[in-house]
Amino acid sequence: MATKGETVETFDAEAVNSKVARNLYEARKKVFPKRAYGTFRSLKWWVMGITLGIYYLTPWLRWDRGEFAPDQAVLIDLANRRFYFFFIEIWPQEFYYVAGLLVMAGIGLFLITSTIGRAWCGYACPQTVWVDLFLVVERFFEGDRNARIKLDKADWTREKIFKRVAKHAVWLLIAFSTGGAWIFYFADAPTLLVNFWTLKAPFVAYATVAVLTFMTYTFGGFMREQVCTYMCPWPRIQAAMLDEDSLTVTYNDWRGEPRNRHAKRAIAAGNIVGDCVDCNACVAVCPMGIDIRDGQQLECITCALCIDACNGVMKKLGREKGLISYATLRDYNANLDLATGGTGKAEDINPISTINIKAMAAARAEKTPEAENDNELPVAPSQVAHTTWRSLARPRTIMYSSVLAVIGFALLTVLVTRSRLEINVIQDRNPMFVKLSDGSIRNGYEIKVLNMIAKPRRFNIKVEGLPGAEISFEESTEKFGDAFNIDVAPDQVQAKKIYISVPKDQIKQSHSQFRLLVHEIDGDEKSEYVAKFHAP
Amino acid sequence: MSNNEKKIDEISGVETTGHEWDGITELNNPLPRWWLWTMYATIVFSIGYMIYYPAIPLINEATPGISGETNRSVFMKEMAAAKAAKAGLIKKIEDSTVEEISGDSDLRRFAISGGRSLFKVNCVQCHGSGAQGSPGFPNLNDDDWLWGGDLDSIYLTIAHGARYPHSEETRSSEMPAFGKDELLEKDQIADIAEHVLKISGFEYDVSKEARGAPLFAENCAACHGADGKGDSEFGAPNLADALWLYAGTRQDIIAQINSPKHGEMPAWKARLGDASVKQLAVYVHSLGGGK
Numbered sequence: 001m002a003t004k005g006e007t008v009e010t011f012d013a014e015a016v017n018s019k020v021a022r023n024l025y026e027a028r029k030k031v032f033p034k035r036a037y038g039t040f041r042s043l044k045w046w047v048m049g050i051t052l053g054i055y056y057l058t059p060w061l062r063w064d065r066g067e068f069a070p071d072q073a074v075l076i077d078l079a080n081r082r083f084y085f086f087f088i089e090i091w092p093q094e095f096y097y098v099a100g101l102l103v104m105a106g107i108g109l110f111l112i113t114s115t116i117g118r119a120w121c122g123y124a125c126p127q128t129v130w131v132d133l134f135l136v137v138e139r140f141f142e143g144d145r146n147a148r149i150k151l152d153k154a155d156w157t158r159e160k161i162f163k164r165v166a167k168h169a170v171w172l173l174i175a176f177s178t179g180g181a182w183i184f185y186f187a188d189a190p191t192l193l194v195n196f197w198t199l200k201a202p203f204v205a206y207a208t209v210a211v212l213t214f215m216t217y218t219f220g221g222f223m224r225e226q227v228c229t230y231m232c233p234w235p236r237i238q239a240a241m242l243d244e245d246s247l248t249v250t251y252n253d254w255r256g257e258p259r260n261r262h263a264k265r266a267i268a269a270g271n272i273v274g275d276c277v278d279c280n281a282c283v284a285v286c287p288m289g290i291d292i293r294d295g296q297q298l299e300c301i302t303c304a305l306c307i308d309a310c311n312g313v314m315k316k317l318g319r320e321k322g323l324i325s326y327a328t329l330r331d332y333n334a335n336l337d338l339a340t341g342g343t344g345k346a347e348d349i350n351p352i353s354t355i356n357i358k359a360m361a362a363a364r365a366e367k368t369p370e371a372e373n374d375n376e377l378p379v380a381p382s383q384v385a386h387t388t389w390r391s392l393a394r395p396r397t398i399m400y401s402s403v404l405a406v407i408g409f410a411l412l413t414v415l416v417t418r419s420r421l422e423i424n425v426i427q428d429r430n431p432m433f434v435k436l437s438d439g440s441i442r443n444g445y446e447i448k449v450l451n452m453i454a455k456p457r458r459f460n461i462k463v464e465g466l467p468g469a470e471i472s473f474e475e476s477t478e479k480f481g482d483a484f485n486i487d488v489a490p491d492q493v494q495a496k497k498i499y500i501s502v503p504k505d506q507i508k509q510s511h512s513q514f515r516l517l518v519h520e521i522d523g524d525e526k527s528e529y530v531a532k533f534h535a536p
Numbered sequence: 537m538s539n540n541e542k543k544i545d546e547i548s549g550v551e552t553t554g555h556e557w558d559g560i561t562e563l564n565n566p567l568p569r570w571w572l573w574t575m576y577a578t579i580v581f582s583i584g585y586m587i588y589y590p591a592i593p594l595i596n597e598a599t600p601g602i603s604g605e606t607n608r609s610v611f612m613k614e615m616a617a618a619k620a621a622k623a624g625l626i627k628k629i630e631d632s633t634v635e636e637i638s639g640d641s642d643l644r645r646f647a648i649s650g651g652r653s654l655f656k657v658n659c660v661q662c663h664g665s666g667a668q669g670s671p672g673f674p675n676l677n678d679d680d681w682l683w684g685g686d687l688d689s690i691y692l693t694i695a696h697g698a699r700y701p702h703s704e705e706t707r708s709s710e711m712p713a714f715g716k717d718e719l720l721e722k723d724q725i726a727d728i729a730e731h732v733l734k735i736s737g738f739e740y741d742v743s744k745e746a747r748g749a750p751l752f753a754e755n756c757a758a759c760h761g762a763d764g765k766g767d768s769e770f771g772a773p774n775l776a777d778a779l780w781l782y783a784g785t786r787q788d789i790i791a792q793i794n795s796p797k798h799g800e801m802p803a804w805k806a807r808l809g810d811a812s813v814k815q816l817a818v819y820v821h822s823l824g825g826g827k
């Protein structure tokens with residue numbers, strides 16, 4: 001009776017980037033990843049769609065802010081130094097929000113990495129997403145892995161030229177629209193689009209598009225896995241954050257080894273057999289050109305495509321899924337100890353594999369000689385540790401989550417309660433004070449009132465805590481009492497030079513402090529500045 | 537050591553350069569290709585650069601290059617462009633009175649920033665970098681003006697100077713040296729000084745002041761005014777306020793009546809041109825004491 005195993009396709013795939021296959025001073029060997037099918041591949045299609053969608057569409061979202069502010073939902077207005085994000089508007093001096101977000105991103109990275117490993121690399125990193133997209137194009141024109149390998153080796157025929165030209169043309173188109181989308185974050189998108197094509201956009205826009213087009217084309221089309229392995233610092237940083245409870249893509253050798261392409265024959269000969277049929281499906285799909293069965297490696301971006309590939313094989317063979325799976329190092333070690341009787345050495349593995357368990361059971365039932373061989377399973381399969389989502393909740397991740405929540409909450413609180421009115425004062429230092437003909441002392445101040453909302457507002461500015469103080473302006477020596485009004489345009493800073501003088505008999509000390517109060521006239525927003533008054 | 541056969545390092549299988557130090561041999565690994573190509577690219581670039589820009593030094597000058605552009609020519613071009621950009625505003629300033637300039641907010645802003653930099657170059661030597669002056673050199677921030685503090689007066693003072701021998705239009709009134717030229721007796725001078733102390737609000741000798749008051753009315757009031765408040769027509773300082781060009785002590789006042797010191801200010805119109813003087817006037821007026 002032929003088992004299902006005979007129908008599994010075996011790949012002549014070499015893990016070109018595995019440690020053993022790689023030499024220093026060697027040109028890159030091309031990787032031809034095969035299309036994978038399965039849960040994680042589907043998940044990746046979704047992530048790809050969503051991330052690309054966000055990237056390309058965000059600049060086109062509109063958000064009404066009234067007549068005095070741009071209506072683009074997300075806009076980094078470098079020229080006017082404003083950053084708009086839906087209902088939030090950030091001024092340059094509020095950049096600490098961005099710093100706060102970066103801190104959150106950092107802790108978020110700790111959290112994600114310590115729980116689900118290099119998920120960023122495997123699913124969401126632009127490099128991964130765009131390489132995936134480029135591979136879709138490549139497959140469309142040149143076919144899947146074997147066809148591509150063949151085409152690569154083939155002589156230059158008209159067909160090959162056509163396929164190559166078409167592929168590169170589409171790649172360039174993708175690269176161009178990638179670079180093109182970027183600039184829309186920095187200016188009003190519809191206007192810029194028109195200006196771009198009518199050659200009226202600023203030079204920097206074209207330069208940015210050119211550079212990003214070039215980078216997308218080379219990174220996605222040619223450099224691919226080398227970017228992750230050689231250029232990117234992320235993998236190395238992330239490696240430092242993994243611990244033995246982090247999920248990583250793991251080849252469960254305690255179940256798969258010894259691998260064997262001809263399991264039936266081997267069992268008949270009384271050999272121990274693991275679940276791995278050495279079909280190389282996992283190697284064929286790997287975009288990084290490595291063999292996950294060599295253990296965890298720097299190159300592995302945990303895209304989980306090898307899990308899909310192997311699960312497919314296991315399903316065909318009627319064996320349990322998860323020979324390659326997301327597992328924690330702790331569970332893996334426990335299982336390896338079970339399978340090796342505690343030595344942890346690969347050569348001692350008595351696999352807790354579907355096929356082995358079946359063979360043992362059959363042998364025991366038939367009392368065949370194999371049963372006398374002490375090829376007994378060391379443990380009951382129920383002892384096998386299965387990594388579940390429960391490994392995600394542990395002190396470290398809970399701590400990260402709470403820190404994240406606290407910072408997020410603090411940022412949000414500051415954001416919703418922040419003042420949209422500010423006053424800054426720069427005092428004249430040369431001279432520090434001026435004596436006037438009536439003996440009174442005058443100080444000069446450059447005040448700046450920041451109206452941080454998109455509405456024109458009028459404010460009253462008042463000197464408080466400086467007895468006898470009178471305000472005058474640049475234009476004349478006329479005095480205006482201790483308060484005046486100032487109009488500030490929407491979303492603008494209004495600067496004004498003011499002079500404050502105090503009569504001789506009111507001057508008690510050479511340095512005194514007072515407050516400049518500013519309050520909104522048709523509203524109740526307030527702010528103040530503590531300033532100094534100098535006298536001889 | 538030279539021989540022509542290739543030496544291969546046993547461990548790495550890479551050809552060596554034949555250089556060896558204490559048993560350590562240097563491997564002849566190829567340069568990274570990207571690096572090599574970058575170098576070739578820079579060579580190609582440099583050829584183009586040498587053709588386009590002045591590059592190769594000859595005996596008197598360098599090869600001109602097809603662009604003929606040098607750092608200096610670029611600088612000159614930028615300066616000319618900046619000048620051209622300002623030309624409209626400068627013209628407008630020339631055609632307007634200082635009052636008109638000060639009343640037009642754009643022109644005023646331009647004049648103040650221009651005036652500020654002109655001041656830094658031409659005026660700070662005497663008036664100080666903050667226009668705060670020093671004894672003998674008036675503080676321009678305060679509200680006390682020898683020759684008048686409204687825009688027009690400030691403009692005239694800057695344009696023609698004060699007691700400037702090289703200008704015909706300069707104002708040159710001087711205070712007589714009452715003591716040195718023996719116009720008054722020493723005692724009389726001391727008496728007048730007591731009167732000046734009185735009108736300035738200082739302590740004074742009552743009996744001397746009684747004698748000094750009529751003397752003041754007779755000799756000084758013509759320029760300084762009966763109340764001693766000065767007259768900018770003659771550059772006669774206000775003696776009744778808290779500010780002194782030199783110093784306000786009894787001794788200084790006596791010295792000044794005896795043999796007065798006189799400041800001198802150059803006329804700037806001929807040197808800087810009318811537009812610059814107007815900008816300076818608007819700037820000085822904006823320092824807080826302008827009338």
Ligand code: SF4
Binds near residue numbers: 256275277278281283
């Ligand atoms: S691990 Fe799975 S996919 Fe890889 S060779 Fe073994 S059976 Fe095939």
Ligand code: SF4
Binds near residue numbers: 289292301302305
């Ligand atoms: S080994 Fe598996 S998870 Fe890692 S990069 Fe390759 S296919 Fe992805």
